[in-house]
Amino acid sequence: MLDDFMARAALAGLGVVLAAAPLGCFVVWRRMAFFGAATAHAAVLGVAISLALSISVFAGVLAVALLMAILVTLTSGRGYAMDTLLGVMAHSSLAFGLVAVSFLTDVRIDLMAYLFGDILAVGRGDLAVIWSGSLLVLALMAWRWQPLLLATVSEDLAYAEGGTPRRESLYLTVALAVVVAVAIKVVGVLLIAALLIIPAATARAFSTTPEAMAGGAAVVGVGSVLLGLWGSWELDTPTGPTIVCVATVAFLLITSLARLTRARALH
Template sequence: MPEDFLIRAALAGLGLTLATGPLGAFVVWRRMAFFGDATAHAAILGVALALATDLPVYAGTLAVALAMGLAVSALAGRGQAADSALGVLAHSALALGLIAVSFLPGVRADLSAYLFGDILAVTGGDLVWIWAGAALVLALIAWRWQALLTATVDEALAQASGIDPRRERLVLTLALALVVAVAVKIVGALLIAAMLIIPAAAARGPSRSPEAMAGFAVLFGALSVLGGLALSLRLDTPAGPSIVATAAAIFALSLLPRRAG
C-alpha cells in the first residue's frame, strides 16, 4: 500500500495536469513559452512578499503572476517588443524576490522548495487549493474555448467575428497566473514552464484536432507525474525534476513515429 504522502503527491500532480494540459496547448500554439517561464520566475517575488507579510503563499504568487501578465500586455501595447518586456520584467522580479528574501531571517532554506518544488510535502489543504485552482482554470478555458481558438488562429478573423483578441489574451494571462500559483509548491517556479510546454509539445504528434491535443497533453502530463514519482522513489532523486525528466522522455518518444515516417 503506497504511503499517504505518495498518494497526496500523485493527486496533486494529477490535479495540476488537468490545468496545464489544455493551457499548455494554447501556450504552444501561441508561442508563449517565454511568457509562462517569465510568469513563473516572477512568482518568487510573490513568495517573498507573502512570507514577509504573513499572507498565504498562493495569494502572493497569484497577485504577482497576474501583475506580471498585465504589465507585459501594457508594455506590448506601447510598442515594446514582447520578448524584451518579458525578459526585463521576469529577471527584475526574480532579482527583487531573491533580495527581499535575504532580509527575512530563516526563510532562505524554504525558498528552495518554491524554486525547485517539493511535491512530496503536499498537504491535504494544498490538495484542496490545487484541485480548486485546476477546476477554475478548466472552467475558464472551457467557457472561452472557441473564442480562444479563433483568436489564436487568426486575430483578424476573431475581430470580424466580434471577438476581442485582447480580451482572450487577458483570459490566458489570468489562467497562467492561476496555474503558476497552484504549481509553484509542486514542481517549483523554475520547472513550471516545463510542465506547461513539454506535455503539450509531445501531444502534437498523435493529435488530429485541438481538442485531441489538449486531451493528449493532460494524458502525457499525468504519465509524467506518475512516472516521475516512481522514478524518484526508485532512484531517490528529487521528485519535481524527475517528473520533468519523465515528460522530456515522453516528448522524445513522441518524435519517433514522425521520424520513422
C-alpha cells in the same frame, strides 16, 4: 488514503497537469513559452511578499503573476519587443524576489522547495488549493474554448465574428497566473514552464484536432507525473525534476516515432 504522502503527491501532480494540459496547448499555439517562464519567475517575488506580509503564498504568487502579465500587456509595443520586456521582467522579478527573501531573517524558508518544488510535502490544505485552482482553470478553458481558438487562429477572424482577442488574451493570462500559483508547490518556479510546454508539445506530434491535442497533453502529463513519482521513489532523486525528465523523454520518443511514421508514409 490522504494520510499517505505519496497519494497526496500523486493527487497534487494530477491536479496541476490536468489544468496545465489545455492551457499549455494555447501556450504552444500562441508561442507564449517565454511568457509562461517569465510569469513563473515572478512567482519568487510573490513568495517573498507573502511571507513578509504573513498572507497565503497562493494569494501572493497569484497577485504578482497577474500584475506582471498586465504590465507586459500595457507596455508591449511601446518601443520594446515582447521578448525583451519578458526577459527584463522575468530576470529582474526573480532577482528582486531572491534579494527580498534574504531579508526575511525571522522567517524560515526552504528556497529550494520553491525553486524546484516539494511535491512530497504537499498537505491536505495544499491539495484543496491545487484542485480548486485547477478546476477553475478547466472551467475557464471549457467556457472560452471556441473563442480562444478563434482568436488564436486569426485575430481578424475573431473580430469579424464579434469576438475580442484582447479579452481572450486576458482570460489566458488569468489562467496562466492561477496555474503558476498552484504549481509552485509541486514542481517549483524553475520547472513550471516545462510542465506547461512539454506535454502539449508532445501531444502535438500525434494530434489531428485541437481537442485531441489537449486530451493527449493531459495523458502525457498524467503519465509523466505518475512515472516521475515512481522513478523518484526508486532512484531517490528530486521529484519535481524527475517528473520533468520523464516528460522530456516522452517528448523525444513520441516526436521521433511520429517523424519516422510520416517518413515511411511518404515512401
